[in-house]
Amino acid sequence: MxxxxxxxxxxxxxxxxxxxxxxxxxxxxxxxxxxxxxxxxxxxxxxxxxxxxxxxxxxxxSLGRTNDSLALENAVLRNRLKTSLFNDSIEQHEVTDTLTEQQYTYIVAKVINNSIHQKNNYITINRGLNHGIQKGMGVVSAKGIVGIVLNVSERFATIQSVLHSDTRISASVNGDIGSLVWGEGNYDPRLAILKDIPNHVIVKRGNKVVTSGYSLFPSGLEIGRVTRTGLKGGDSFLDIEIWLSTNFSNLQYVYVINNMFAQEQKDLETLNKTE
Amino acid sequence: MMGGIILNNIIRFVLLIGLQVFFLKNIGFYNLSSPFLYILFILLLPFKIPNGLLFLLAFFTGLTVDVFYDTLGLNAAACSVLAFVRIIFISVTVQKEGFDNEPFPSLGIMGFRWFIFYAIILTFFHHLTLFSFETFYFSEFGYILLRTIFSSFFTILLMLLAEFIFFRKKLR
Incomplete structure (x- = not known):
């Protein structure tokens, strides 16, 4: 001290x-x-x-406890998720325009079943008669065409995919119209064959193949790009291989095309046959 | 003799504080240079003053200025540091025994060279403390240093002026 x-x-x-x-x-x-x-x-x-x-x-x-509560919360949220419910409402967009009349409307649908490895592949979507889907409508995805509606039930519809041996879609490359097929010696889900293009037409690798407008689809929708072109022995038509722009293996949402004038066109064309 | 010293210091205190708070408070250049002449009072306190009394006087001088400046504690803190620096400086440079009959460290008694050194060191530390506590953020150290240097220059100029005006050559 x-x-x-x-x-x-x-x-x-x-x-x-x-x-x-x-x-x-x-x-x-x-x-x-x-x-x-x-x-x-x-x-x-x-x-x-x-x-x-x-x-x-x-x-x-408290990490363990936090994890438990988060997992619980996830389960609750999952129950509320759109995918857990059957969504009955249709999202259909129409534009009222007095200059041009709407010919095509698009109905959003979710792919709920899909196959790509069969000889004839089908897709099931969660939209049906209740939502205005009818047999024979075209189906596209965000990137390209998908197929044609084959059968319709109240709530569901099956689609005959492009990857089907009976599917014929009118396609055009550089303005020349041919027919898109799949499954004739080719079972690769990413490739298709364009037939009936005469061999005097010059088609190059990378050329864009689009819908022609003669079929159910509006004209100009992308189908894919030419990867290989060549003559098939003795034939007067080109044998063109196309890389499809739609990736069928991870298809999630598709749009069903409702052609408003389809019935009118069909009625008119049946007159030709009866006469 | 003793009474004379006290009276002298009281008069000096009143004059310097009055000058500071009524006149010099309004003088400054762009907020960078503002004089604090009142510290001359602490500088000129007698050599033989006890440390405790020196601190007490310095503290109350600062407090008096603070009351007028509305910055209670700011000048008091700076004056406390000033008193400490004064004690250190005098103990290093002056033999107290040799100045028994020299009452206080003025320009006339100590000579120009010693006094200017004394004034620069003490003013610098006072101003540095003052502006540091005023800004209160040491991240702005460049600004603090700039204000300190410019204000010290101004203060020392006024100090020398005051000392020359009241210059009384005292013969030993």
Whole structure:
């Protein structure tokens, strides 16, 4: 105690400085709003930092419980998900236009069953008669054509995919019209054959193949690109291989094309046959 | 003799504080250079003053200025540091025994060279503390240093002026 007293009195200037400095700082911080705010802010920053460190440690301890509650929440959310419910509403967009009349409307559908490895492949979608889907409508995806509606039930419809040996789709390359087929010696789900293009037509690799408009599809929809072209022995038609732009292996959503004038066209064309 | 010293210091205190808070408070250049002449009072306190009394006087001088400046504690803190630097400086440069009959460190008594050095060091530390606590963010250290240097220059100029006006060559 005596030594301490000697020490303090020996360096009294320093201890006096500390005393008076602390005194004036207390006065400063307590009586001036700016310094008070700064002091509190910096101490809040320190406290915040400390809390953050501690929290990052304690959160490890409750990790298991957090996981359980998150899994539970996931299950609850999954039940509310659109895919768990059968969505009965149809999303159909129409534009009222007095200059041009709407010929095609699109109905969004989700693919619920799909095959690509058979000789004849079919796709099932979750839209049916109730939603205005009828037999013979064209189906496209965001990237290209998918197929033709084959059978329709109340809530579902099956589609005869492009990957079907009976499917014939009118396609055009550089304005020349041919017929798109699949399954004649080719079972690759990414390739199709374009037939009936005469061999005087120059078709190059990479040329775009689109729908012609003679079939159920509006004209100009993309089908794919030419990957190989050549003559088949003795034939007067080109044998063109096409890389399909639709990837059938990961088809999710498709659009069913409703041609408003299909019935009218069909009625007119049946007259030709009866006469 | 003792009473004379006290009276002298009281008069100096009143004059310097008055000058500071009524006149120099309104003088400044672009907020960068503002003089604090009142610290001359602490500079000119007698050599033989006890440390405790020196700190007490410095603290109350600062507090008085603070009351007028509305910055309670700011000048008091700076003056506390000033008192500490003064004690260190005098203990390093002056043999107290040799100045038994020299009452206070003025320009006339100590000579120009010693006094200017004394004034520069003490003013610099006072101003540095003052502006640091005023800004309160040490991230703006460049600005603090700039203000300190410019203001110190101004203050020292006024100090020398005051000392030359009241110049009294005292013969030993």
């Amino acid at each position: 005596r030594n301490l007293w000697i020490f303090i009195s020996k360096y009294n200037a320093f201890f006096l400085l500390i005393f008076f400095l602390v005194l004036s700082l207390i006065l400063l911080v307590n009586n001036n709003s700016y310094q008070r705010a700064s002091a509190w802010n910096s101490s809040n920053f320190m406290i915040g930092l400390a809390y953050q460190r501690v929290n990052s440690f304690t959160s490890y301890l």
